[in-house]
Amino acid sequence: MKRHLLSAADLSRDDAELVLTTADEMRSLADRPIKKLPALRGRTVVNLFFEDSTRTRISFEAAAKRLSADVINFAAKGSSLSKGESLKDTALTLEAMGADAVVVRHGSSGAPHRLAHSGWVRSSVVNAGDGTHEHPTQALLDAFTMWKHLGESKPGGLEGRRVAIVGDVLHSRVARSNALLLRTLGAEVTLVAPPTLFPVGVESWPVETSYDLDGVLPKADAVMMLRVQRERMNGGFFPTPREYSRRYGLDARRMATLQDHTIVMHPGPMVRGMEITADVADSARSVIVEQVTNGVAVRMAVLYLLLGGAEPAVGGEE
Amino acid sequence: MTSYLIKNASILGGAPTDLLLEEGVIAQVDTGLSAKDAEVVDASGLVALPGLVDLHTHLREPGREDAETVDSGTAAAALGGFTAVHAMANTDPVADTAGVVEQVWRLGREAGHCDVYPVGAVTVGLAGERLAELGAMADSAARVRVFSDDGKCVSDAVLMRRALEYVKAFDGVIAQHAQEPRLTEGAQMNEGELSGRLGLAGWPAVAEEAVIARDCLLAAHVGSRLHVCHVSTAGSVEIVRDAKARAAREGGWSVTAEVCPHHLLLTDELATTYDPIYKVNPPLRTSRDVEALRAGLADGTIDVVATDHAPHPHEDKDCEWAAAAFGMLGLETALSIVQETMVDPGLLDWAGVAERMSHAPARIGRVADHGRSLEAGQPANLVLYDPAVRRVVEASESASLSRNTPYAGMELPGRVMATFLRGRPTVLDGKLQ
Amino acid sequence: MCAQPSPAQQETPPSSGGRTVLDDRDIARALTRISHEILERNKGAGDLVLLGIPSRGVPLARRIAERIAAVEGDDVPVGSLDVTMYRDDLRLKPARTLMKTEIPPGGVDGKVVVLVDDVLFSGRTIRAALDALNDVGRPAAVRLAVLVDRGHRELPIRADFVGKNLPTSLVERVRLSIAEIDGQDGVRIEGGAQ
Numbered sequence: 024m025k026r027h028l029l030s031a032a033d034l035s036r037d038d039a040e041l042v043l044t045t046a047d048e049m050r051s052l053a054d055r056p057i058k059k060l061p062a063l064r065g066r067t068v069v070n071l072f073f074e075d076s077t078r079t080r081i082s083f084e085a086a087a088k089r090l091s092a093d094v095i096n097f098a099a100k101g102s103s104l105s106k107g108e109s110l111k112d113t114a115l116t117l118e119a120m121g122a123d124a125v126v127v128r129h130g131s132s133g134a135p136h137r138l139a140h141s142g143w144v145r146s147s148v149v150n151a152g153d154g155t156h157e158h159p160t161q162a163l164l165d166a167f168t169m170w171k172h173l174g175e176s177k178p179g180g181l182e183g184r185r186v187a188i189v190g191d192v193l194h195s196r197v198a199r200s201n202a203l204l205l206r207t208l209g210a211e212v213t214l215v216a217p218p219t220l221f222p223v224g225v226e227s228w229p230v231e232t233s234y235d236l237d238g239v240l241p242k243a244d245a246v247m248m249l250r251v252q253r254e255r256m257n258g259g260f261f262p263t264p265r266e267y268s269r270r271y272g273l274d275a276r277r278m279a280t281l282q283d284h285t286i287v288m289h290p291g292p293m294v295r296g297m298e299i300t301a302d303v304a305d306s307a308r309s310v311i312v313e314q315v316t317n318g319v320a321v322r323m324a325v326l327y328l329l330l331g332g333a334e335p336a337v338g339g340e341e
Numbered sequence: 342m343t344s345y346l347i348k349n350a351s352i353l354g355g356a357p358t359d360l361l362l363e364e365g366v367i368a369q370v371d372t373g374l375s376a377k378d379a380e381v382v383d384a385s386g387l388v389a390l391p392g393l394v395d396l397h398t399h400l401r402e403p404g405r406e407d408a409e410t411v412d413s414g415t416a417a418a419a420l421g422g423f424t425a426v427h428a429m430a431n432t433d434p435v436a437d438t439a440g441v442v443e444q445v446w447r448l449g450r451e452a453g454h455c456d457v458y459p460v461g462a463v464t465v466g467l468a469g470e471r472l473a474e475l476g477a478m479a480d481s482a483a484r485v486r487v488f489s490d491d492g493k494c495v496s497d498a499v500l501m502r503r504a505l506e507y508v509k510a511f512d513g514v515i516a517q518h519a520q521e522p523r524l525t526e527g528a529q530m531n532e533g534e535l536s537g538r539l540g541l542a543g544w545p546a547v548a549e550e551a552v553i554a555r556d557c558l559l560a561a562h563v564g565s566r567l568h569v570c571h572v573s574t575a576g577s578v579e580i581v582r583d584a585k586a587r588a589a590r591e592g593g594w595s596v597t598a599e600v601c602p603h604h605l606l607l608t609d610e611l612a613t614t615y616d617p618i619y620k621v622n623p624p625l626r627t628s629r630d631v632e633a634l635r636a637g638l639a640d641g642t643i644d645v646v647a648t649d650h651a652p653h654p655h656e657d658k659d660c661e662w663a664a665a666a667f668g669m670l671g672l673e674t675a676l677s678i679v680q681e682t683m684v685d686p687g688l689l690d691w692a693g694v695a696e697r698m699s700h701a702p703a704r705i706g707r708v709a710d711h712g713r714s715l716e717a718g719q720p721a722n723l724v725l726y727d728p729a730v731r732r733v734v735e736a737s738e739s740a741s742l743s744r745n746t747p748y749a750g751m752e753l754p755g756r757v758m759a760t761f762l763r764g765r766p767t768v769l770d771g772k773l774q
Numbered sequence: 775m776c777a778q779p780s781p782a783q784q785e786t787p788p789s790s791g792g793r794t795v796l797d798d799r800d801i802a803r804a805l806t807r808i809s810h811e812i813l814e815r816n817k818g819a820g821d822l823v824l825l826g827i828p829s830r831g832v833p834l835a836r837r838i839a840e841r842i843a844a845v846e847g848d849d850v851p852v853g854s855l856d857v858t859m860y861r862d863d864l865r866l867k868p869a870r871t872l873m874k875t876e877i878p879p880g881g882v883d884g885k886v887v888v889l890v891d892d893v894l895f896s897g898r899t900i901r902a903a904l905d906a907l908n909d910v911g912r913p914a915a916v917r918l919a920v921l922v923d924r925g926h927r928e929l930p931i932r933a934d935f936v937g938k939n940l941p942t943s944l945v946e947r948v949r950l951s952i953a954e955i956d957g958q959d960g961v962r963i964e965g966g967a968q
Contacts, residue, residue: 132662133615137615
């Protein structure tokens with residue numbers, strides 16, 4: 024049985040629903056005086072972050088600590104100069120320390136995969152974001168947020184819901200994981216971007232695609248805006264930031280075309296004025312802050328389901 | 342010098358025949374030969390081929406002796422049935438002067454496993470800015486005839502034109518590593534549906550094809566010889582095919598092309614493992630490309646099989662994909678892969694193998710003593726190969742100093758039993774001498 | 775691959791072998807008696823909070839609350855307390871699905887909490903419940919009501935209110951059906967000597 028969560032594709036529909044319901048229980052923990060559960064007592068969770076990400080690292084740290092696990096934070100600078108020595112040698116050190124789970128964020132797609140399958144470590148590997156490949160726990164917390172608002176927190180709650188994901192799909196691991204997970208949960212996903220920001224082969228993904236944001240917005244139940252870096256302009260992906268935000272940015276005018284119940288999401292960090300304007304980000308429709316809160320509960324659920332028992336409760340055959 | 346009497350060899354797959362090797366030359370070819378004082382080699386069941394000539398190998402010396410030396414690399418070559426290899430210029434220092442190419446040539450002679458023909462860089466330091474002293478390298482003891490910036494592309498059109506023109510003076514050939522640099526910045530694997538899914542930057546086929554097309558037009562325009570290294574896409578095969586047809590009509594210029602064994606067998610599906618043992622430049626492509634390459638090799642559009650043997654030390658492959666070096670070993674497995682992908686399926690016979698792996702590369706490299714026919718009077722450069730045996734590839738058994746073979750654990754047909762370099766065995770009974 | 779369901783959660787279909795030791799009317803009477811005993815001991819319904827242990831303890835707790843309300847005229851706060859995370863055998867099986875924990879709005883601080891469960895056996899579930907309760911708040915007192923006590927305690931735990939004492943051998947299985955979950959009420963014993 025798989026001990027790792029490397030890709031959103033690792034989760035079956037039952038697995039994903041289980042994470043959501045478990046996260047729901049974890050979330051109510053925040054209302055209690057003692058915000059701790061003993062389930063991972065004696066376990067060691069290592070946060071191995073090769074990319075700076077205070078937000079995600081703190082989220083995983085809080086999640087592990089609320090389950091009474093011991094947390095070790097390892098921030099390594101994995102530059103192309105130090106190459107793979109960083110990853111392998113670091114992994115061997117962690118193994119010597121006796122980590123039960125390694126939460127890894129790395130700039131290279133496939134790094135968590137290598138960590139899980141190279142034989143360097145015996146612990147469970149949780150992908151906290153690898154290059155432009157995947158970010159499964161982000162997709163889970165996004166799905167959880169949608170499920171609470173649109174799915175009434177019920178099993179199958181996201182069936183048939185329409186989700187629009189807008190932005191730099193080509194470079195977005197969040198887009199990839201979300202496209203896979205939402206489809207698994209029965210939702211319909213439409214990716215919106217200029218042609219230059221779609222990956223080759225996106226036609227084979229289980230999604231719809233569109234270049235026309237205005238056409239997609241009125242039909243969506245949830246709109247997820249992806250971060251778009253201004254520097255992409257230098258690679259010729261769009262002529263100017265102004266043209267990008269004019270054609271693909273979510274502003275108040277576009278927000279007014281959404282249905283009443285439609286929520287606006289963003290994995291963060293936002294580039295205000297680029298893909299999303301301040302008034303949209305701070306509006307009542309925006310669940311962006313809630314996504315962060317949900318992140319801890321979802322990550323608690325993932326850690327519990329992977330480490331809480333003798334064997335993981337989610338994930339397919341090895 | 343010891344004489345050798347090879348008995349019952351199947352020359353190019355033909356009926357069992359004997360060959361007598363004396364004084365570095367094939368003295369006699371006939372049935373029922375006998376010679377006293379000759380050591381007898383029983384070649385029953387073995388195919389005899391002219392010694393293989395590799396147009397594209399990386400021996401890494403000088404500079405990267407941790408990965409390979411001329412000695413270890415040529416030992417691997419001999420075990421692969423090669424009697425001559427062309428050593429690419431991307432060493433440290435780069436082989437862009439007469440001094441460096443002569444050093445490499447000398448190291449080859451000292452090692453004695455096979456003849457080393459150094460390839461000279463096209464541009465100084467492979468920087469793509471100005472021509473290296475091609476004439477000096479051609480006149481040196483190494484007698485360089487093949488020039489390549491392999492590893493990098495001569496992408497500047499003017500520079501490529503000048504290089505094609507300049508080498509005409511000494512019957513040289515420019516071997517182009519076709520890779521448009523701007524289209525492949527940061528590229529990791531073949532651009533396609535898989536690269537999008539895996540989140541690895543893509544290396545689009547058009548980056549290879551556009552350069553080949555341009556270079557063929559340049560070669561036609563200036564009337565020169567062009568050789569295309571490691572063709573990897575179906576589109577490239579088509580372009581070369583059309584170019585050859587045009588060259589045949591017009592005359593005065595020519596284009597030749599090579600394919601690597603790994604591109605005849607492996608596809609980009611292997612990248613799903615994220616194991617950088619499969620990371621190579623140009624990258625593994627789709628099965629459609631593999632089909633087209635095999636067809637192109639069969640019909641002669643692709644003239645040559647060249648290994649692009651690229652050794653790398655362990656730490657350059659034991660890491661995440663993006664951090665890993667590009668390249669695979671190839672010398673020891675080349676003939677087996679060609680048997681597996683071309684001979685056994687009936688696409689090429691042993692005479693065809695001799696043409697693709699010995700005659701043609703020797704012609705292109707202007708190498709006089711190799712790639713000759715197995716007839717009396719010719720230099721005794723030959724290989725005895727057993728096509729019937731099947732073996733599992735063991736990375737640790739390689740003569741190379743490196744271990745980055747993508748075939749580890751794979752069962753492949755055939756084994757080189759003996760290699761003769763000018764009548765002296767470099768490999769006998771499957772073992773290095 | 776699904777999570778391992780907690781043993782308490784497993785749906786038990788009506789089984790064929792064994793003998794019925796309590797039918798639906800026996801269960802109703804037992805619950806009525808327990809409800810009266812709780813009120814008697816507590817001298818009324820003041821500060822009472824009933825917490826059922828999922829899954830079958832929860833409908834039992836609700837039924838007790840209904841009876842108390844019928845007698846005293848006051849509504850008693852009812853909720854549930856999932857003990858999965860506090861089990862001492864967490865590591866021995868695959869991670870289990872969590873059940874719902876619903877603490878009534880008044881909380882448990884200073885209250886008399888009555889834990890309600892269907893079967894008391896080794897006592898480990900109740901030990902876990904006490905730990906879970908400890909992280910929720912500080913009750914004035916904790917009492918335990920169970921429908922069936924089948925003996926074989928492995929920890930020093932005892933019930934305050936018992937529906938029926940059922941001495942059993944370890945090879946026997948006690949199968950408890952609750953209408954809200956299994957469709958009908960009943961307690962059967964299976965296995966062992968009939």
